[in-house]
Amino acid sequence: MTKARSPGAPPREALARAGLYAGALLGPFGGGITVAMLPELGASFDVSPATASLSITAYTAPFAAVMLVSGTFGERWGRRRTVVVAYLVYLLASVACLLATTLPLFLAARALQGAANAFTTPLLLAAVAAAAPPQRLGRVLGWFGSMQAAGQTTAPLVGGLAAEVDWRFAFAGVAAVAAVLAATGIPAEGAAAPAAQRPSLRTAWQPVVLRAGLVAAVGWGCLAGLNFLVALRLEEEFGVGSGTRGLLLTGLGVVGLLTARLVGGGVDRIGARRSVLLGAAIGVLVVLGVGLAPVVWLVGVIWALGGVATQLVLVGVNAMVLGSVAQNPGGAMSVVQAVRFSGAALSPVAITPVYHAEPVAGFVLPAVLLAVGVPALLPRPPRPSPSP
Numbered sequence: 311m312t313k314a315r316s317p318g319a320p321p322r323e324a325l326a327r328a329g330l331y332a333g334a335l336l337g338p339f340g341g342g343i344t345v346a347m348l349p350e351l352g353a354s355f356d357v358s359p360a361t362a363s364l365s366i367t368a369y370t371a372p373f374a375a376v377m378l379v380s381g382t383f384g385e386r387w388g389r390r391r392t393v394v395v396a397y398l399v400y401l402l403a404s405v406a407c408l409l410a411t412t413l414p415l416f417l418a419a420r421a422l423q424g425a426a427n428a429f430t431t432p433l434l435l436a437a438v439a440a441a442a443p444p445q446r447l448g449r450v451l452g453w454f455g456s457m458q459a460a461g462q463t464t465a466p467l468v469g470g471l472a473a474e475v476d477w478r479f480a481f482a483g484v485a486a487v488a489a490v491l492a493a494t495g496i497p498a499e500g501a502a503a504p505a506a507q508r509p510s511l512r513t514a515w516q517p518v519v520l521r522a523g524l525v526a527a528v529g530w531g532c533l534a535g536l537n538f539l540v541a542l543r544l545e546e547e548f549g550v551g552s553g554t555r556g557l558l559l560t561g562l563g564v565v566g567l568l569t570a571r572l573v574g575g576g577v578d579r580i581g582a583r584r585s586v587l588l589g590a591a592i593g594v595l596v597v598l599g600v601g602l603a604p605v606v607w608l609v610g611v612i613w614a615l616g617g618v619a620t621q622l623v624l625v626g627v628n629a630m631v632l633g634s635v636a637q638n639p640g641g642a643m644s645v646v647q648a649v650r651f652s653g654a655a656l657s658p659v660a661i662t663p664v665y666h667a668e669p670v671a672g673f674v675l676p677a678v679l680l681a682v683g684v685p686a687l688l689p690r691p692p693r694p695s696p697s698p
Contacts, residue, residue, distance in 0.1 A: 327441065329494035333393070333434050334457035336400070336487060337427040341369050342465030343480050344420075346556075347473035354477070355413040368417040373424035374651040381432035381644025385509045389433045389640065390498050396429035397492035404485035408478045432644035437496050439632040439639060445578060447633055448585075451625050452574020456567050459617070463563035466556070514641030518689045522631050523646040525586060527653025528683045529623035532676035533593045533616050534562060535654040539665060539672060540600050540613055547669075548606050558610040565617030573621040582630035583688060589622025590684035594677045601673025623684070624650075630689070 344351060344365040352362040384392035403426060406419035435454065442450040472480035537559050544550040544558065577585045596619055599612035627646065635642040657676075665672025 330438050330496050331457050333491050334454045335461035337431050338458050339461035339465045340484050343469040346466040346470030347477045350473040350477045365420050368420040369424040372421045373428050374648050376425045376428035377644045377648035380428040382509055382511050382514050382641030384433045385640040389437050390496050393430050393433050394492050394495050396426045397488050399426040401485050401488040404481050408481040433640045435643045436640035448574040448577030448629050451628050452571045455625050456570030459563050459567040509638035513638040514645050519642045519645050521687050521689045522627050523649030524687045525684055526627045526650035528679055530650050531653035531657035532680050533620045535657040538658050561614030562617045565614045566621050569618050570621050574625055577625050577629050582626045585622050585626035589619045590680045593619040593680045597673055597677040
């Protein structure tokens, strides 16, 4: 006789599945929440807005560094347990940000937020992939990407609105969201593997994973990561004010949010590798377009189309890795995401001097990297086995 399920089990499982996608929003949202409140942060801690901008680096640096290993450790400890504990740490760190009375304390709390986020993003990606049939992997990763884009796009807006009253309200909201996510959890992944079979760091640092991470780094650093360069051109060549610049730059995130699910379906139809190459090709046209467009409105339109290119590259890379790495998917995604964010961090350092020397060359360089680097770095598809 089949054992009857308790009436509350299906709703709890459905809630946990929804938590997979809701959790994708928290990291980008928490990371970008201080972007629009730097003057208010500086005034609270008696420092300049430039010094207050360390709140961004304090989050992203440990986030990228810890992700080199966090996915593998999370797979060892169990995805569900690790993600819930990470949410609780994120909650405590957000409360610490809210209560901080000095900048060093605030930055330390931001670093703890970033480190906690490093234990959620790759494991959520692995859990999403595990819950999806292979033929729909691109679609579910597209949904996940749309939530990440939503967090990235709305964070400056919400942070700026909160700062109009008191910037601490923003961190109270982030803490509340982390508490809800911790209570929701994620679907259980089944029985833990025996100690002898638990994944090692070596299984995550495979050549195919590292190459995919470099593709993500080039794709992100030379597309969405060029927002600083677009802002420079809008100010220096067209005299566009900060408010209008912010509105135009938001276009890439909005289009990425609106098209992520459609892009995911496209990845399922044409394959992950072709999707990455298509995204890179569109990205070349976008980067050259925003660097050469003669009027402001055209710069904004072309930049918004970069959201499609970015999603094609990122969803394609994620689908490629999750579809080919079975032993340690969380660890593999951890490495890919860490390398990706390193590319974003290097982009301003490498490209700004070129732009100041020759503005057009500042856009040609990332276009060339997309056109040449992505195809060269992209892992080759496995060769079919010879017939007996």
